[in-house]
Amino acid sequence: MAVAEPGETVLSRAAAILRNEPVLVLSLTSAVLSMILVPPSRAYLAYMDFKVLGCLFALMAVVAGFRSIGLFERLSVLLLAQVHSVRQVSVLLVGLTFFASMWITNDVALITFVPFTLVVFRMLGDASPIMLTIVLQTVAANIGSSLTPMGNPQNLYLFSYYHMGTGEFFLTMLPMVTVGGGVLFCMVFFIGTGRQSIVVPLVQKTGPLAAGPLIRYSVLFLLSILAVFDILPWYAIVVVVGLSVGIPRLRKVDYSLLLTFVGFFILVGNLGSASFVRAGLERILAGRVFMVSLLASQVLSNVPAALLLSRFTLDSGQLLLGVNAGGCGTLIASLASVISFKLFAAHDAGSSWRYLWVFTKVNVLFVLVFVGLQLVQ
Numbered sequence: 001m002a003v004a005e006p007g008e009t010v011l012s013r014a015a016a017i018l019r020n021e022p023v024l025v026l027s028l029t030s031a032v033l034s035m036i037l038v039p040p041s042r043a044y045l046a047y048m049d050f051k052v053l054g055c056l057f058a059l060m061a062v063v064a065g066f067r068s069i070g071l072f073e074r075l076s077v078l079l080l081a082q083v084h085s086v087r088q089v090s091v092l093l094v095g096l097t098f099f100a101s102m103w104i105t106n107d108v109a110l111i112t113f114v115p116f117t118l119v120v121f122r123m124l125g126d127a128s129p130i131m132l133t134i135v136l137q138t139v140a141a142n143i144g145s146s147l148t149p150m151g152n153p154q155n156l157y158l159f160s161y162y163h164m165g166t167g168e169f170f171l172t173m174l175p176m177v178t179v180g181g182g183v184l185f186c187m188v189f190f191i192g193t194g195r196q197s198i199v200v201p202l203v204q205k206t207g208p209l210a211a212g213p214l215i216r217y218s219v220l221f222l223l224s225i226l227a228v229f230d231i232l233p234w235y236a237i238v239v240v241v242g243l244s245v246g247i248p249r250l251r252k253v254d255y256s257l258l259l260t261f262v263g264f265f266i267l268v269g270n271l272g273s274a275s276f277v278r279a280g281l282e283r284i285l286a287g288r289v290f291m292v293s294l295l296a297s298q299v300l301s302n303v304p305a306a307l308l309l310s311r312f313t314l315d316s317g318q319l320l321l322g323v324n325a326g327g328c329g330t331l332i333a334s335l336a337s338v339i340s341f342k343l344f345a346a347h348d349a350g351s352s353w354r355y356l357w358v359f360t361k362v363n364v365l366f367v368l369v370f371v372g373l374q375l376v377q
Helices: 006-020 022-034 042-047 050-068 071-080 086-104 106-124 130-147 153-161 166-190 211-228 234-244 255-273 275-285 289-300 302-312 316-325 335-347 349-376
Strands: none
Touching: 022 255, 022 302, 042 255, 050 071, 050 086, 050 106, 050 153, 050 211, 050 234, 050 255, 071 086, 071 106, 086 106, 086 130, 086 166, 106 130, 106 335, 130 166, 130 316, 130 335, 130 349, 153 255, 153 302, 153 316, 166 316, 166 349, 211 234, 255 275, 255 302, 275 289, 275 302, 289 302, 289 316, 289 349, 302 316, 316 349, 335 349
């Protein structure tokens, strides 16, 4: 067996990291380059929003616990037993993704329910609804997650950074989520027909759901939510969650996302320390926060866009709306969208370009809907 050259090993590993974690690489590279403006010092600690990092860690660990006991799959099976047509299956799968994303984040909702969608339609022997159902699930995750602070990383960050009130946050996002959800579920009726009768041949996982772990993770999830809303001290909850979920669940936490935040915190902090950068971005944003943040999300992704632009505007509502509306659009506008694309491509690589075409058409429609909603408000 030939031994690989050290250089080849390093290059192959670097290529794999770049391929699998492009936003992480971008954030760390940008952070290092920004050190030209502001050399590293203790002041970097002031750039970090430790509450956001801690709450993200706690939520991801608890959701990993729920997934380890198969809670979401069991609930899905119970609900799917009640449907009787292809259209009803798609409505249910899109609806599950929409509402679950409000609590377990958009990326976790897609990681959970897109593979389930593939399994369901394979069992039905009908692959034709898969593409549009997954595209609409992706939109559902990005829109549904917009309603709550814990629904996606940019919301959690902006909620914490601007010290937004709970009522203020929900009232800001409710019109967009309501209109987007209405358009979304109208589009589901383009899938299949409601006339044919089907039976979803799914078998529930063997054995009852263990009550002990379910109660434990439910309590930890409630504590994590209370920490998000500053009802309990976030640092105490992080410790409690870290000690309670167990090592296997801690290994499932997306540490690359946390490290991505650290990189962007350094970048944004250093840019904010440069007066010419601050003046330029403030001038660009003046009176155009919604459109600038929406467009920035199309090329940067909405999490980096939120982190970058938040330091240069006080208009929290328009920025919140812009980066969430901006989660629709290009494939990279929301990193959650990349997840569902990869899952679909693994299922049917030959249809990847067609998927991108359908995805883009649907997402452009939603961007236009949100821009139109913004104009009439």
